[in-house]
């Protein structure tokens with residue numbers, strides 16, 4: 001039986017577009033296939049698109065066509081889905097129960113994360129929450145009159161004090 005397309009929909013996120021569940025997707029279900037023309041890894045390497053998905057040592061799938069709805073799935077460091085390669089095809093499976101309205105995400109993998117996501121700062125929900133928590137901590141410290149150490153360093157420098165004499169160093 002073909003799964004109904006209404007299990008998910010492309011919607012706006014804080015930062016662009018994403019794929020969202022429109023009804024309950026139970027854990028361990030095949031959600032959607034990551035589709036597109038098969039190209040050699042060599043060619044994928046030379047074209048450097050963001051939608052290439054390696055299938056094996058030889059082949060990648062070029063997921064850039066708009067008909068590939070799975071291309072709208074964003075990266076998360078705490079994902080609720082995962083890609084599983086079977087043969088030369090890639091399917092996205094749920095790894096948790098996904099509620100209607102939840103964004104469907106998977107982990108893009110270490111290489112993509114280190115090379116593309118990390119330099120710009122990860123925008124997944126987990127990392128955004130961590131940044132928010134960090135800001136709140138800094139704010140609480142500032143309210144109590146404590147200075148974050150990086151700030152006191154630059155204050156020392158601004159006053160002409162030798163950084164080498166700062167207690168931290």
Ligand SMILES: [Zn+2]
Nearest residue numbers: 077122124127
């Ligand atoms: Zn993240």
